[in-house]
Amino acid sequence: MEAHILGFPRIGADRELKRALESYWKGGSSLPMLTAVGDALKERHWHIQKEAGLSLAAVGDFSFYDHVLDTIAMLGMTPRRFADSGSDMDRYFCMARGDADANVPAMEMTKWFDTNYHYLVPEFTPDMVVRRSNNGIVEETRRARALGFSPKPVLLGPITLLCLGREREGADRWRYLDAVVSVYCEVIAEMAPLCDWIQIDEPILCADLPGAAREAFVPAWRKLKTSAAGSRLLLATYFGALGENLALALESGCDGLHLDLAREKNQLNEILEILPDTIRLSAGVVNGRNIWKNDLGESLAILERIEKRIGTERMLVASGCSLLHVPIDLDLETGLDPELRGWMAFAVQKCREIGVLRDVMEGKDRENVLRENAAALAARRSSPRVFREDVRRCAASVTEAMLSRRSPYPVRRERGKAKQMLPMLPTTTIGSFPQTDAIRSARSRFAQGRLDRVSYEEILREEIRAVVAFQEEAGLDVFVHGEPERTDMVEYFGRQLEGFHITGNGWVQSYGSRCVKPPVLFGDVARPAPMTVDWIRYAQSLTRRPMKGMLTGPVTILNWSFVRDDLERPEVCRQIALAVRDEVLDLERAGIHVIQIDEAALREGLPLRRREADAYLRWAVDCFRLSVSGVADETQIHTHMCYSEFGSIVRWIAAMDADVISIESSRSGMRLLEAFREFEYPNEIGPGVYDIHSPRVPEVEEIAGLIRAAVAVIPAERLWINPDCGLKTRGWPETKASLRNMVAAARLVRLEVEGASEEDSRQV
Numbered sequence: 001m002e003a004h005i006l007g008f009p010r011i012g013a014d015r016e017l018k019r020a021l022e023s024y025w026k027g028g029s030s031l032p033m034l035t036a037v038g039d040a041l042k043e044r045h046w047h048i049q050k051e052a053g054l055s056l057a058a059v060g061d062f063s064f065y066d067h068v069l070d071t072i073a074m075l076g077m078t079p080r081r082f083a084d085s086g087s088d089m090d091r092y093f094c095m096a097r098g099d100a101d102a103n104v105p106a107m108e109m110t111k112w113f114d115t116n117y118h119y120l121v122p123e124f125t126p127d128m129v130v131r132r133s134n135n136g137i138v139e140e141t142r143r144a145r146a147l148g149f150s151p152k153p154v155l156l157g158p159i160t161l162l163c164l165g166r167e168r169e170g171a172d173r174w175r176y177l178d179a180v181v182s183v184y185c186e187v188i189a190e191m192a193p194l195c196d197w198i199q200i201d202e203p204i205l206c207a208d209l210p211g212a213a214r215e216a217f218v219p220a221w222r223k224l225k226t227s228a229a230g231s232r233l234l235l236a237t238y239f240g241a242l243g244e245n246l247a248l249a250l251e252s253g254c255d256g257l258h259l260d261l262a263r264e265k266n267q268l269n270e271i272l273e274i275l276p277d278t279i280r281l282s283a284g285v286v287n288g289r290n291i292w293k294n295d296l297g298e299s300l301a302i303l304e305r306i307e308k309r310i311g312t313e314r315m316l317v318a319s320g321c322s323l324l325h326v327p328i329d330l331d332l333e334t335g336l337d338p339e340l341r342g343w344m345a346f347a348v349q350k351c352r353e354i355g356v357l358r359d360v361m362e363g364k365d366r367e368n369v370l371r372e373n374a375a376a377l378a379a380r381r382s383s384p385r386v387f388r389e390d391v392r393r394c395a396a397s398v399t400e401a402m403l404s405r406r407s408p409y410p411v412r413r414e415r416g417k418a419k420q421m422l423p424m425l426p427t428t429t430i431g432s433f434p435q436t437d438a439i440r441s442a443r444s445r446f447a448q449g450r451l452d453r454v455s456y457e458e459i460l461r462e463e464i465r466a467v468v469a470f471q472e473e474a475g476l477d478v479f480v481h482g483e484p485e486r487t488d489m490v491e492y493f494g495r496q497l498e499g500f501h502i503t504g505n506g507w508v509q510s511y512g513s514r515c516v517k518p519p520v521l522f523g524d525v526a527r528p529a530p531m532t533v534d535w536i537r538y539a540q541s542l543t544r545r546p547m548k549g550m551l552t553g554p555v556t557i558l559n560w561s562f563v564r565d566d567l568e569r570p571e572v573c574r575q576i577a578l579a580v581r582d583e584v585l586d587l588e589r590a591g592i593h594v595i596q597i598d599e600a601a602l603r604e605g606l607p608l609r610r611r612e613a614d615a616y617l618r619w620a621v622d623c624f625r626l627s628v629s630g631v632a633d634e635t636q637i638h639t640h641m642c643y644s645e646f647g648s649i650v651r652w653i654a655a656m657d658a659d660v661i662s663i664e665s666s667r668s669g670m671r672l673l674e675a676f677r678e679f680e681y682p683n684e685i686g687p688g689v690y691d692i693h694s695p696r697v698p699e700v701e702e703i704a705g706l707i708r709a710a711v712a713v714i715p716a717e718r719l720w721i722n723p724d725c726g727l728k729t730r731g732w733p734e735t736k737a738s739l740r741n742m743v744a745a746a747r748l749v750r751l752e753v754e755g756a757s758e759e760d761s762r763q764v
């Protein structure tokens, strides 16, 4: 029985790739130095797989930036604007990151299915020529073989690639199908003599497939198959069930079908019933998305069910999806207590689990392995750290009434304490102010014990004073404290809530060289003490303007953490919501009348299947409402979301019933407000009036133009003026200049609107 993983994390146990990339980009190292780091990482990862007992070594899963971009490069699908971007590697990075000096914008980036990984979006333009443009993966396969590994090249499948792209200038992506498929055929034909298996990923089969893709799938795959002579094609599906796309997979001509059984086991019986003899089954029983130790007993039961039906010769055992989404090695976690350690597995450990499962299936050491694993799982289940009677009782006693504010929005609007102090088109910011080197250095000195708490907190207070003084001087209407005490917002709350563990080295690639360290949510969630109140109260003490309290919402905390697998997600989210609710009430008690609860990650939790969307949105919105609904009518609740596509979810956004929502919109020129107008969104909106992703300072007239565009769609009485998102990645000079311009633009349009309405009343 073969054992394999769909892919290994790329960044390196010590984030070597991150450092190598950033040094290369800064001009601090040469291309040969960068490729040497890449080669060493690939080789190390092949060794890890081999040592774990896996029979195949994934090749082509490594990438210097993103595997979708690698595929774009292989197909020569370089957008025109990058034609002059230098050598192959320079062009590759220019596509990923843009070139500010040459004014060439990067390719668009978006989330990879329902993960927190971002890929570069292929662009289809009418005049594009698709042609084979490198042989990187063939060379890698050859190298792995020469080093004595049994390589299994991994390619992103043609249909998924086509579906993930975006059509520009009226292009039709499906016109490129044949050209794309023939490049794949060529590459497959060259790799076939070098390997037993070629893995081709088509995760799009686990999503709603557009009609054109459904038609294209089988013919395209049949062509791939004819090029694979001698080698087997593994059709890899993951992140969900195949559902109605199962027939396509079975007719594709593939030699093996991979299923993500860690994510979705329900379809297994049906598939086993109808799987033709010609197709082998790769059983993805080890979860590639979380960090929990595998339940080997359960996995074995699944594997045995498959064995009974099709026999071991036709089986492979695998990870559900690529291990890209988990940290690398649990052994590198130093500050981890033995109890928690006993519950977890990172990528290296997951490779071993897969090796062990294959060994046991082949008759080795079953008793011992199962006994040890069962003991670890039992210890986790019975640990007092995962189950808290008081938390369960609270969560169970949530009533319908706790999900709603006391009065409807129009009543709240009249009663609002903040409102009495606010002009039309009030100005505010999204929360964070620049995280300066001084703050960063103080934080790291504090973490290393080189700075005592009193001095550290005084540095933060000094920062808050500066942020408040600036807002006073710039004339903003609703203030923030600037969030200097937070690095990553989810980590900030995770550190203070019970039931969370913050890893020391649990990095996961977000995009390119950017990594995140998701907290591990292992147990019932409780808030031992207020988390933000002292900071906000201090900030409020410095001004008479309303100070906005800043919290991260329950859905975002959930979606950006590794979540326990022994309790349903809605239940876990409800526990977080109750903790946030207590914090909201404490802020209100401390005299804060404007409170913002960020839900930056609400949309990314959307299931891949449309038919499952409403169920998710229902509990997600309920959790948000639970977290904010305890407050009096007088308190104004804001929320913030970091994206600009709302279309089909506007009604759910409205159902959140926040008094004010701020969204990203400057780059779309307010077009997204259409969705809100069409829906007749009833509450207040702050569409971002300038892009915070670049240091560029927008002119007053430019911002005023966007505000006027917003006023044309949404009544001015319900509009707020704010930047697209938080300012923590910006420097002070551009922040000050931009916010001053923003305030000036708001005043300008305010006068115009008020002038116009006086005009109206005179005419009446």
Ligand code: GLN
Pocket (backbone or CB within 6 Å): 430, 431, 432, 483, 489, 550, 598, 599, 600, 640, 641, 642, 725, 726, 727, 728
């Ligand atoms: N309040 C946060 C900030 O300003 C919001 C960031 C986010 O939603 N990503 O940084």
Ligand code: ZN
Pocket (backbone or CB within 6 Å): 430, 600, 640, 641, 642, 643, 724, 725, 726
């Ligand atoms: Zn944002």
